[in-house]
């Protein structure tokens with residue numbers, strides 16, 4: 001099987017790393033060669049963050065380049081605009097509609113662009129979800145990551161049990177029920 | 190059993206499996222997790238040293254004592270550790286000694302992108318370069334074999350993409366290695382001229398032996414495919430080559446110093462076009478050229494800036510790129526910022542207000558250079574702030590000393606600020622130093638350091654006080670302020686810059702992300718009272734927004750530090766008790 005590429009993008013502190021770990025566990029469980037790549041360091045302090053996830057029979061490069069991503073899972077709408085050029089023609093963008101202001105917008109140097117979802121929808125196959133609202137409905141705003149994984153799961157060919165198992169392996173038992181709920185809300189969004 | 194592992198985790202696994210007993214390092218992205226992970230194995234003693242030089246010297250001592258020992262650092266850390274390591278090349282080892290250096294092409298979190306392969310060549314040390322986590326583990330083991338067989342420290346070179354990428358790694362058992370007996374041998378271990386002259390001969394013999402080894406070791410691999418195109422490459426670049434040109438012939442170098450010249454000559458003869466793919470400098474390329482091997486493309490195609498990728502390779506080789514659409518409007522950047530509640534914010538707000546010349550240093554407080562604070566004039570390397578402030582004020586005199594300060598974090602002070610302070614007292618400086626003591630090494634993700642009173646394993650230890658060190662060094666004007674109280678901080682700075690003596694202000698408040706620092710209820714802004722003056726926006730807090738002529742607070746990230754409240758002249762901020 002040829003290599004499939006997924007990018008998870010967002011803002012430092014949004015829990016993108018847990019999402020990639022969860023996804024990685026599903027892919028390994030399915031027996032694929034998997035590569036995950038992330039950049040630590042400066043990006044954690046509220047900066048733009050990106051994780052690359054690639055799987056197939058044999059994966060070489062750990063990174064995804066422009067025009068190569070089969071899926072982009074975005075935690076913040078401005079980040080979707082930033083990374084859209086990485087989406088393959090015919091790829092799918094799943095985006096949270098949440099807005100987090102970056103410093104140039106806070107200082108007034110730039111405006112937060114309007115109408116991003118509409119513009120992106122004209123460019124590519126986009127599913128926009130208010131993941132924050134669904135996470136709150138599940139019990140915690142922190143569950144945005146698992147909601148979005150739920151949305152992604154719908155588009156990928158793995159049985160639901162595989163995702164549930166990966167959630168059980170990755171989240172602390174205390175938060176398991178809440179995260180399972182968040183996953184279902186995303187999956188059915 | 191197989192496990193998904195970061196490159197750094199896999200290096201630690203390699204240490205465990207290779208029977209390593211001793212690890213001493215100083216944190217630095219992207220090398221930090223190696224030592225944190227190594228500390229999780231009971232069989233390995235691991236510690237944070239105050240800097241890379243001490244870490245390397247400790248590892249050399251552990252090797253002398255007969256243990257397989259190790260030390261990790263980021264690329265610029267090798268600059269600090271270079272002195273002991275260049276001569277350890279002459280003395281050789283007893284127990285195997287492996288040093289890991291993590292380069293950062295693309296400067297994801299570094300102040301330069303130096304290529305550490307030059308060090309291996311200059312210090313005459315063997316250097317291994319893994320491509321992924323699996324090889325990280327395997328190459329650590331190979332490096333110990335090389336170290337002990339050839340009586341040399343061995344260097345493992347990683348980079349951000351190797352250190353912070355994950356793939357599955359099979360787990361093996363630990364091989365125990367008994368301590369090698371230490372036998373006194375001054376001719377080998379005392380690097381005085383008479384001995385070192387003889388040791389240098391040994392070093393050159395060793396390099397000859399390693400050159401022969403390089404020709405046959407499985408660390409280097411020839412993959413013959415389509416012979417119209419042949420690549421010579423190593424590390425992550427190998428992965429980009431395989432991704433973009435799966436049919437081509439490839440030499441994958443696992444040992445990048447010394448190089449297997451004969452193997453490369455033979456390969457060059459078999460392929461029509463020979464391309465060298467390496468990030469940063471043309472080290473392999475130059476070596477091939479120096480040995481009369483034809484190179485048909487290298488730095489002329491790829492340049493020496495930043496990281497490579499499969500697309501960069503395709504583009505440089507004139508191949509088609511995947512199609513894509515870019516967003517056609519300017520997207521505001523999202524630079525990293527000080528966290529909500531960061532204790533550095535109060536100090537930099539004051540520095541920005543006073544418009545002082547700030548000789549900065551490296552740590553989270555480097556973020557004080559960004560908008561809207563814009564309060565830093567220089568950042569060079571760890572510890573440089575103090576030396577630079579000394580030189581700056583010596584040349585420009587009293588007026589400049591009254592308008593400038595050095596700014597340095599607690600971990601950076603312990604790393605290489607102490608000698609700078611000694612110099613201030615010794616050479617009659619009138620500079621002012623602010624030590625930003627947030628009780629942790631913040632930038633690299635919260636490592637303990639000699640000021641925190643805890644070891645790498647979180648065991649209590651002696652907490653060194655910055656004020657004690659400064660006083661002992663001969664600084665008479667030493668005081669402590671809390672940056673949360675901006676008025677008091679401002680007053681203290683004004684007094685100390687006015688003094689015609691060297692002074693140190695310890696600006697002390699723990700990092701907001703430390704577990705024991707509890708967040709307060711989020712603040713809110715009364716829109717009736719907010720006059721839209723934007724005073725609160727000057728602190729550059731990511732939790733404060735401004736729209737429709739009013740400021741408002743993002744309650745999901747506000748930690749209630751109240752710095753913004755101190756900026757407001759209209760009493761518009763409210764604090765709801767009980768959260």
Ligand SMILES: Cc1ncc(C[n+]2csc(CCOP(=O)(O)OP(=O)(O)O)c2C)c(N)n1
Pocket residue numbers: 215216217218263265266269551552553554571597598599600601602625627629630631632633
């Ligand atoms: C020689 C060298 N070693 C390591 C690093 C990586 N590094 C950057 S900042 C920093 C420590 C910062 O800690 P501290 O001075 O306490 O400031 P904080 O980030 O906590 O504000 C380290 C280890 C470096 N840049 N240079």
